[in-house]
Amino acid sequence: MTLFRPMPLALAALLTPALASAQPAAEGAAIFKQQCQMCHVNAKGARPAIAPNVFGVAGRKAGSTDFASYSPALKASGLVWNAANLDRFLTAPAKMVPGTRMVISIPDAKRRAAVVAYLQSLK
Numbered sequence: 001m002t003l004f005r006p007m008p009l010a011l012a013a014l015l016t017p018a019l020a021s022a023q024p025a026a027e028g029a030a031i032f033k034q035q036c037q038m039c040h041v042n043a044k045g046a047r048p049a050i051a052p053n054v055f056g057v058a059g060r061k062a063g064s065t066d067f068a069s070y071s072p073a074l075k076a077s078g079l080v081w082n083a084a085n086l087d088r089f090l091t092a093p094a095k096m097v098p099g100t101r102m103v104i105s106i107p108d109a110k111r112r113a114a115v116v117a118y119l120q121s122l123k
C-alpha cells in the first residue's frame with residue numbers, strides 16, 4: 001500500500017498545471033455560475049438588476065456602465081479593470097475599495113485566476 005501511495009500525488013502534480021492552463025476560463029465560468037450570477041448579468045446588452053453587467057469588464061473603467069446603483073466609492077476609484085486589479089478586487093473588495101457594495105470575495109488564488117480569465121473572455 002505504502003508503495004502505491006506516492007503515485008496519485010505524482011500524477012496529480014503532473015496533470016494539474018496542464019489542466020489549469022487549458023481550462024481556466026471554463027472553470028471560471030462554473031464558479032461564476034455558483035458565486036456571481038445570482039447578482040451579475042454577463043451577456044452583451046443584458047440589463048443589470050442588482051449588480052453591474054460584467055460583459056466587457058476587462059479593460060473598462062470601474063463603475064462606468066449604466067448600472068444605476070454603483071457606490072460613490074467605486075465610481076470615484078479611478079480603477080481600470082485589468083487582470084491585476086480584478087484579482088486584487090476579488091481577493092478583498094472592501095479592502096481595495098472601501099465603501100464598495102460588492103462584498104463577495106474569492107480567497108483561493110487559483111479559483112480567482114480562473115474567474116478573472118473567464119471575465120476577460122466576456123467580450
Ligand code: HEC
Nearest residue numbers: 035036039050051052062063064070071074100101102104
Ligand atoms: C450579492 C450580489 C453580488 C454578488 C454575489 C457578486 N457581486 Fe460583484 N458586484 C455587486 C455590486 C452591487 C457591485 C457594484 C459595487 C459598487 O458599486 O461598489 C459589484 C461590482 C463588481 C465588479 C465591478 C463592476 C464595474 O462595473 O465596475 C466586478 C468586476 C464584480 N462585481 C465581479 C464579481 C464576481 C467575479 C463575482 C463572483 C465571484 C461577484 N462580483 C459577485 C454585487 C455582487
